[in-house]
Amino acid sequence: MSSNRGVVYVKPGRVEVQKIDFPVFRNPAGNEIHHGVILKVVSTNICGSDQHMVRGRTTAPAGMVLGHEITGEVIEKGRDVEYLEIGDLVSVPFNVACGRCRTCREGHTDVCLHVNSERAGGAYGYVDLGGWIGGQAEYVMVPYADFNLLKFPDKAQAMEKIRDLTCLSDILPTGFHGAVTAKVGVGSTVYVAGAGPVGLAAAAAARILGAAAVLIGDMNKERLAHAKSVDFEPIDLTKHDRLGDLVAEVLGKPEVDCAIDCVGFEAKSEGADGKIVDAPAVVLNGLMEITRPAGAIGIPGLYVTDDPGAKDEAAKHGSLSLRLGLGWAKSHSLHTGQTPVLKYNRQLMQAILWDRLPIAKIVNVKVIKLDQAPDGYKSFDAGVASKFVIDPHGQLSKAA
Amino acid sequence: MSSNRGVVYVKPGRVEVQKIDFPVFRNPAGNEIHHGVILKVVSTNICGSDQHMVRGRTTAPAGMVLGHEITGEVIEKGRDVEYLEIGDLVSVPFNVACGRCRTCREGHTDVCLHVNSERAGGAYGYVDLGGWIGGQAEYVMVPYADFNLLKFPDKAQAMEKIRDLTCLSDILPTGFHGAVTAKVGVGSTVYVAGAGPVGLAAAAAARILGAAAVLIGDMNKERLAHAKSVDFEPIDLTKHDRLGDLVAEVLGKPEVDCAIDCVGFEAKSEGADGKIVDAPAVVLNGLMEITRPAGAIGIPGLYVTDDPGAKDEAAKHGSLSLRLGLGWAKSHSLHTGQTPVLKYNRQLMQAILWDRLPIAKIVNVKVIKLDQAPDGYKSFDAGVASKFVIDPHGQLSKAA
Amino acid sequence: MSSNRGVVYVKPGRVEVQKIDFPVFRNPAGNEIHHGVILKVVSTNICGSDQHMVRGRTTAPAGMVLGHEITGEVIEKGRDVEYLEIGDLVSVPFNVACGRCRTCREGHTDVCLHVNSERAGGAYGYVDLGGWIGGQAEYVMVPYADFNLLKFPDKAQAMEKIRDLTCLSDILPTGFHGAVTAKVGVGSTVYVAGAGPVGLAAAAAARILGAAAVLIGDMNKERLAHAKSVDFEPIDLTKHDRLGDLVAEVLGKPEVDCAIDCVGFEAKSEGADGKIVDAPAVVLNGLMEITRPAGAIGIPGLYVTDDPGAKDEAAKHGSLSLRLGLGWAKSHSLHTGQTPVLKYNRQLMQAILWDRLPIAKIVNVKVIKLDQAPDGYKSFDAGVASKFVIDPHGQLSKAA
């Protein structure tokens, strides 16, 4: 059990599965800690935000072990861990959080003040988020384990639903946070920008929150087809109509109650010539157009402080040309940031365990082996309509 | 009583007091209505947002009667007004609202769906807000009177505090809405951008909401001096330090819990050469810099859909170059729009009547005659540290 | 069209269909009003709270026209009605509300200050609630129509779903309010006391709010069987186990996240001898036992200020022997009162129109003729598992 392998970022466009160190109870500063556990990773997903790094749109360092969507089994625990036992099956929120600072106490584990020396907020295997080792690996260490981990109450039952439960570490709570901050409620009409996994998770979240109609817009035909197959209303953005007109075809008016940006800073648009170009503000400006007066816009899609790969100077520093005047005239509110997973994962787990939320089907989970991770990254980047879940120990194939 | 005089917008830089029609019970479409009252205007204030029009930064038409901050006495009532009597002294929310549409029922009277044929939301004497006649006049008509008006419970007591109560029609609720949406609570540290009347009202609101420390930033020395005289912490933006450093001088760290933008689209900054230039995004970008992780930014300052007077093309269409990536990294939320005055004015009235909120002193109310209105506009535009209150019938001078 | 017939309360245990006056535009005080409409009643439901009156458990006067669950078509309108047209199909909230007082402006239309001279809050055809004429009739007058009425956007579509939409006037929002105030959310476990129509509506509400598991307790076998048939977890209270044990059989622990009292003051319990006796506090005390720490208890079930039919002296004055110490130890909150229907009916209509909420099936709607109303009252009182919907003009039979 002292060997370990993981997915490593090598250079833009390239990840590799490499031998990596077996986890130890030390934080990124190198100090010994006693509140951590070591997990045997049962499942670990490839995330759209990993793609930003692999595409070279961030300053991620070569050699970094990737992976922040982790489900695992406790195989070792530090002496300060009181409420977890060896053998427990747990979901790991992607946020690393101490549970002891002001923001954690207030429930904002997305911006913990203690786990990142550079700024608020930490995550596993992610640039600028504290240097915690990623979990697309066989084993990973999770600090502040009593606080951070969500234990599944029944291990056998959980293994049966592991394709769904693996979505609790990030994508499902992230979609849910988008929907909640967009103020989705019973009877809402909702527009989700982006039909990738987070977009689908946001749509699924909107549905379980009681939304009347959920529209998803994208330019990717395969993703739109999948969205339709799981009963959302696809909006084909390549049609070159005004977004409002496309919305009106479904709803009878060019307006939704709530809008969710599941695209983020790498937003693109198609020019009249059919060329796809960077258009970092196109999503948010579109959402302000179609969101009703007094509506809210949830923005789980990532916007970065620095985008060295951006085409124009403003975008390089994370600046967008927003039509705030339009939003202001409609009394909009905009809600940004990482998702505080712990705020939502227990309740979403309950919904999954009681068969209310078939998220694996909705995001189209595809289980792959650890060695297939590089191919998974490529397929995902190419836009296939799947969510890739890595199965480092072959436990999911068995479970299914 | 059939004569009337009011402040009329003539051309950029020029307003005049002219004879205007005595109010009738008709809406802007010309239809007879029965739910209105005619008020003898007791006080009516000049607002910073009036200045935008008078400076020619909007598409306001010549001939428009200005004025949306109105307090008055009911002198006539429509046949369907049930809960107001002739003689009642009332505060008029600047929003015209029907009280019958979806948004009004939900409390968003700022974006009423019935009172403006062009878009959501109406106001008196304001460009693009429905064509309702302004109230910087001797008399004015208020529709949906039972719904819109706040009656003062004791007329004599109210006249004694009329300099304070006149602030209920706009400025005080607007500052309060900014503070509420910025999530100011007991113990908060707060930064208010702009030391004009709305900034001071936001600061006053922050204080009565229990804020620990309230900082106000401006470049206008006179306004800063006034802010200090009413016990707020002035931040002199001409010092050319980073905003965070200026904040740290007061709070010991470059960060506040809550931030409120009381400046809006006409934001300016001072170059190294001392020249003041348009910088429409400078305030909001600064607020994202200093607001704590998980903090909120209230934006009562007006941002417009169209700004024909703007220097650059983007700003002409209400677009700003926002550092949204910075705000996103800190999980900020941004809250825009007109204030739904009815949501707040009753409770603020109570605070005034029980001597908890000396708003007239805080915003430095100056009472002027109707004929002095053009001078008031000029002085206000020049940046004097006062809130001008027009006294069309000479009742305030008597009351004081 | 000047004739009218309605369901009249004659004496305890007896209602009759009688000729009644055709509606006029006058309020209970006899004053002419101009904000009302006259509706041709399309559907009007018998409510459990009507039963309290008919059983003689209230001080309802003989001769009162019953009925506060009304859906209808506008056939006449007063001159102050601006946003409704003749022919509109509308849902009537059971609360009469002015839309102009403090509580209405705040969204608490359940306790309107203007429509009842005795105390806050009005309703049609109900004792102590203002004297407004009931709507179990062919025609009825609705005041403050622009404010109170919810117009269905498409009349033909609405007639197709009229069995569902008829539930918007009371029962569905009431169940929903119970669930909302019990803080039901995604993943909640919920216990609903009472498997009558309101209990089923609360259960349906819990489900569309995302509840993981919804349990319904009753002593009526038929109602339990129906609850099971629409996929809720029935809890048979005649089993004589502790409520917590019954809950644990389903959930694995004797505790729910949220509890909803849909029984009210006529609660009963079965003694060891099988005799059913009045036990007005039994439901609430049970809910405090099973609700988790920090949980909330929604109480849509009616508790009255005076219950002349009660067995003991305390209950006669609406006093209950509550184990508040138990609730206090668990930091419970208790939420009482009539439901402000307008707060919820639009969103619930949307959910129905988009096929998210099959409420007619869930509450088992049975359509009856006006002349069958007395039989409907009897069957309902006998505990059949149905919700009776009166069809005064035979329009529902046609629609189905």
Add this chain to the structure above:
Amino acid sequence: MSSNRGVVYVKPGRVEVQKIDFPVFRNPAGNEIHHGVILKVVSTNICGSDQHMVRGRTTAPAGMVLGHEITGEVIEKGRDVEYLEIGDLVSVPFNVACGRCRTCREGHTDVCLHVNSERAGGAYGYVDLGGWIGGQAEYVMVPYADFNLLKFPDKAQAMEKIRDLTCLSDILPTGFHGAVTAKVGVGSTVYVAGAGPVGLAAAAAARILGAAAVLIGDMNKERLAHAKSVDFEPIDLTKHDRLGDLVAEVLGKPEVDCAIDCVGFEAKSEGADGKIVDAPAVVLNGLMEITRPAGAIGIPGLYVTDDPGAKDEAAKHGSLSLRLGLGWAKSHSLHTGQTPVLKYNRQLMQAILWDRLPIAKIVNVKVIKLDQAPDGYKSFDAGVASKFVIDPHGQLSKAA
């Protein structure tokens, strides 16, 4: 430093200062823990809820060390305490909480699931709350120190305001929680039942939350006089008028927006003969009478599950005869339970440090020596208008 002395409950009516064990890093089950700190107690207050035990109205065991209102200096720390240093001056919330269970993660530290084997929720030195050793002593151990403790940012500044800051451990947050759950906001009119320290703290909380008028009712003349001296409106309950009439004398109507019960289960009333008798429901029934429709009632006053000292059988089991029918007719909500101190203490500390909240003056803090504690208990029980703060090491006398 290995000696220790503390206030010990001996029998009903009797406490003594005795030698007690020096704290060790063990929990009540006897297990070693590493997340605790040992504090040198700087100040520790006598609480009204201690009185319930000392009066024999609970099942508190003889020999128990009392005290749950603690401020202290860290003199030892467990190996797993990361964010506190020896010498830090800290406020201890009276709730013992793990920071790791569901309820703690949700902010409900009042009902932590891990620190009490009998039921949810723990406290220091309190019957039924987990067996944690009390802090009316020279030294005390605090578990989960990183999570539980609030560090004062500047020790010298804190010592200057120590009489105020000592109120952060319980009384001030408890009053604040009462006010928050009663939905006190800017402009509210508020009635506080009970002019003891918690009542005064609730009144102070209401004021900093922006209340317009704060009334406090009691039968104790000295306490009423003190309440008046710190600018609240005293309501003398010995006047034998209806509570509503007494309220109307101040407010002009027999109604408040918000009501707070700071009395709890030992409520009493004065009969016509002047005799004071137990009347456990009198406070809550009174509050339902005077609270406005749609209002909320905060209940920080303690209600117990078992009251062996009660006069009647129902009260012995924590049952009260509540006029719930009255509350229901007014759509009231009732909010019970211990206060989750951590939710409020940081912000209240800020308000104190910035001179916004002179709580020591408002509750009339009297500093006494440890040996004077038994006298303090007696005086407090006798109803003097003071809050007793024990100064075990003589540091406050020096500080003042």
